[in-house]
Amino acid sequence: MKIxxxxxxxxxxxxxxxMLATLFxxxxxxxxxxxxxxxxxxxxxxxxxxxxxxRDKNLQCSSKQDxxxxxxxxxxxxxxxxxxxxxYFADITPELKALIDRSGFVSRANGGVFRHKIGxxxxxxxxxxxxxxxxxxxxxxxxxxxxxxxxxxWNLGFGGSxxxxxxxxxxxxxxxxxLGRSMAFLLKKLNN
Numbered sequence: 001m002k003i004x005x006x007x008x009x010x011x012x013x014x015x016x017x018x019m020l021a022t023l024f025x026x027x028x029x030x031x032x033x034x035x036x037x038x039x040x041x042x043x044x045x046x047x048x049x050x051x052x053x054x055r056d057k058n059l060q061c062s063s064k065q066d067x068x069x070x071x072x073x074x075x076x077x078x079x080x081x082x083x084x085x086x087x088y089f090a091d092i093t094p095e096l097k098a099l100i101d102r103s104g105f106v107s108r109a110n111g112g113v114f115r116h117k118i119g120x121x122x123x124x125x126x127x128x129x130x131x132x133x134x135x136x137x138x139x140x141x142x143x144x145x146x147x148x149x150x151x152x153x154w155n156l157g158f159g160g161s162x163x164x165x166x167x168x169x170x171x172x173x174x175x176x177x178x179l180g181r182s183m184a185f186l187l188k189k190l191n192n
Contacts, residue, residue, distance in 0.1 A: 001191060002034070003032055003187070004074055006082065007020060007039065009086045016124045017163075018159075018163070019166060022180075027180045029180075032180075044068055044095050044099060057109060059073070063102075075114070076107075076114075080120070081119050081141075086123070087128075091133050091136055092136050092137065097136070100140045117146050119148055120148065124166055149182050151176075151179040153175050155176070156175075157172030157173070157176075
């Protein structure tokens with residue numbers, strides 16, 4: 001059983017990655033394999049609406065100039081997907097939005113390959129806009145018929161510009177641990 005975490009932050013060692021690391025620690029304790037994938041700060045582009053994925057049905061986007069197809073392949077093979085982002089003007093980063101748009105389109109064009117996978121969104125924020133960003137991620141999971149895993153509170157962590165400031169948000173870190181336990185529980189139930 002494997003869960004991938006996709007970091008939408010261009011800061012590879014920032015608050016968002018600290019939250020993912022806490023989540024991954026718990027998943028490892030539960031015997032779940034994890035992989036961190038960096039999309040923030042890459043050259044990923046948005047969907048061109050060319051409809052080649054609908055025509056070709058080959059589990060690929062026709063645009064091959066960026067990292068999308070490699071990431072999408074890992075999303076298809078994973079049992080669970082965690083999408084994580086800092087809050088940019090009350091929403092997710094443009095790189096994560098591009099991944100969501102393209103992966104949602106390609107997955108649905110190919111028979112709904114995300115159906116019955118588990119998903120969770122993780123958001124870091126300085127002050128506000130986190131719920132809207134969280135909703136942006138969950139919309140992908142819902143339209144792709146995925147099981148959304150929740151926790152004891154919204155999967156938000158507060159931290160400003162310093163990369164480890166979120167480590168002071170003890171409620172957020174405990175929430176990540178609970179999220180890891182809940183994801184592991186559901187994965188084990190689905191694989192029985």
